Amino acid sequence: MKKDKNDEMYSIPDAPFPIFDTQLSIQENLTQSAQLKIPTPQLPQTQHPHKFFDYTIQHPLGIPACPITGSSAYIRLLAQLGFSVFTHKTIRSFAHPPHPFPHTLPVSYQLLSHLDLHTSVMHSTDQQPTLMNTLALANSIGNSSDMLAASVQGIADSRAALNNNQILIASIYGAATNTRTLVDDWTFLACTVVEAGAHAVEANFSCPNLHDNSPIYCNLDLMQQIIKNITTAINPIPLIIKVGISNNAQQMETMMCAAACAGARGICGINSVSTQILNEHHQPAFGTRTTAGISGAPIFNLAVKWIQHAYYINKKHNLDLTILGTGGITLPEQFDSFFDAGADIAMSGTGTMWDPYLATRYIKRIYNANISTLNTHYRNMYEHPAQ
Numbered sequence: 402m403k404k405d406k407n408d409e410m411y412s413i414p415d416a417p418f419p420i421f422d423t424q425l426s427i428q429e430n431l432t433q434s435a436q437l438k439i440p441t442p443q444l445p446q447t448q449h450p451h452k453f454f455d456y457t458i459q460h461p462l463g464i465p466a467c468p469i470t471g472s473s474a475y476i477r478l479l480a481q482l483g484f485s486v487f488t489h490k491t492i493r494s495f496a497h498p499p500h501p502f503p504h505t506l507p508v509s510y511q512l513l514s515h516l517d518l519h520t521s522v523m524h525s526t527d528q529q530p531t532l533m534n535t536l537a538l539a540n541s542i543g544n545s546s547d548m549l550a551a552s553v554q555g556i557a558d559s560r561a562a563l564n565n566n567q568i569l570i571a572s573i574y575g576a577a578t579n580t581r582t583l584v585d586d587w588t589f590l591a592c593t594v595v596e597a598g599a600h601a602v603e604a605n606f607s608c609p610n611l612h613d614n615s616p617i618y619c620n621l622d623l624m625q626q627i628i629k630n631i632t633t634a635i636n637p638i639p640l641i642i643k644v645g646i647s648n649n650a651q652q653m654e655t656m657m658c659a660a661a662c663a664g665a666r667g668i669c670g671i672n673s674v675s676t677q678i679l680n681e682h683h684q685p686a687f688g689t690r691t692t693a694g695i696s697g698a699p700i701f702n703l704a705v706k707w708i709q710h711a712y713y714i715n716k717k718h719n720l721d722l723t724i725l726g727t728g729g730i731t732l733p734e735q736f737d738s739f740f741d742a743g744a745d746i747a748m749s750g751t752g753t754m755w756d757p758y759l760a761t762r763y764i765k766r767i768y769n770a771n772i773s774t775l776n777t778h779y780r781n782m783y784e785h786p787a788q
């Protein structure tokens with residue numbers, strides 16, 4: 402693979418990468434994040450910050466809700482490496498344990514397509530990933546959450562770890578409790594994270610690891626009720642909805658129109674893709690759980706198609722939704738594929754877990770490029786030394 406003069410390599414060196422360990426639990430990874438020490442290079446500052454809702458951000462590069470946005474230590478580190486938009490890992494209003502260990506497993510690379518979404522089987526592997534372009538991960542967690550007071554403190558600390566022109570979105574997942582209905586719990590959580598300092602709220606309507614109900618983005622009446630209640634309560638703070646792939650184009654169009662009409666101002670896709678995962682003995686790799694969510698390189702094409710379609714629907718119906726794209730970016734140049742497809746913000750979760758310098762490499766590449774070759778999102782954003 403071609404090497405950039407700013408990068409040592411795209412294959413994964415022993416140290417200091419990755420910043421996440423599949424052999425540890427999610428909680429152990431979060432605890433260890435406080436000890437992470439990796440060099441943080443100086444980055445060029447853009448002269449024209451980008452708009453994001455009513456805020457400004459330095460770079461339209463972000464990290465979706467995942468373990469490396471689950472602690473202020475992770476967020477502080479990644480905020481120094483070029484990312485500007487962070488979606489804090491999903492929280493609930495009560496403590497909720499993860500599914501049994503393991504929580505994540507490397508899987509053998511296989512590109513997923515729309516055609517085999519409901520039939521594909523992927524295989525876990527003992528080999529740790531060695532190449533970014535085939536980085537593939539399965540996760541089985543189920544929106545685990547700390548007690549609310551600890552989660553709220555984590556969000557406040559993460560917000561405090563950011564600089565100007567960096568944004569914290571808090572991801573929430575509501576559930577009926579003894580004292581609150583399902584819709585009230587979503588609204589309560591949204592208000593709570595805004596009070597803790599979140600610049601925006603993301604409603605996780607699409608976790609692939611919960612089997613109690615079909616995802617909320619497929620249940621339009623319920624989705625609209627939750628969006629209306631949240632947006633009324635947190636106005637003017639924007640609400641983003643996190644979705645997965647729809648069964649067909651019409652369903653996605655109806656869903657996006659319903660979400661915008663109810664008051665959502667942003668849409669983030671795609672969540673990890675639910676797939677059957679077997680081990681080398683052809684047994685379910687996650688014990689009693691036969692399916693888990695796939696992220697990283699296998700879902701890149703699905704994510705690009707989702708963004709293209711979301712962009713088209715947004716324009717066709719004048720929905721004015723901000724589009725946050727995530728799914729499969731593991732190489733710096735792939736941020737451009739998301740921008741070209743129509744994303745306002747391009748995000749990488751799994752890729753960044755193995756290469757925390759993804760945004761750094763992208764920004765340095767742009768800064769050193771001839772400005773006329775830049776993606777439209779970046780034209781005029783940098784005062785290029787040669788201009």
Ligand SMILES: Cc1cc2nc3c(=O)[nH]c(=O)nc-3n(C[C@H](O)[C@H](O)[C@H](O)COP(=O)(O)O)c2cc1C
Binds near residue numbers: 466671695698700750
């Ligand atoms: C280990 C792991 C945990 C995740 N946890 C969450 C979560 O708490 N909330 C959520 O909305 N998405 C979660 N996701 C999904 C990501 O936000 C993202 O949608 C998905 O991984 C695809 O993007 P990627 O390929 O860049 O990682 C998680 C993904 C991974 C790999």
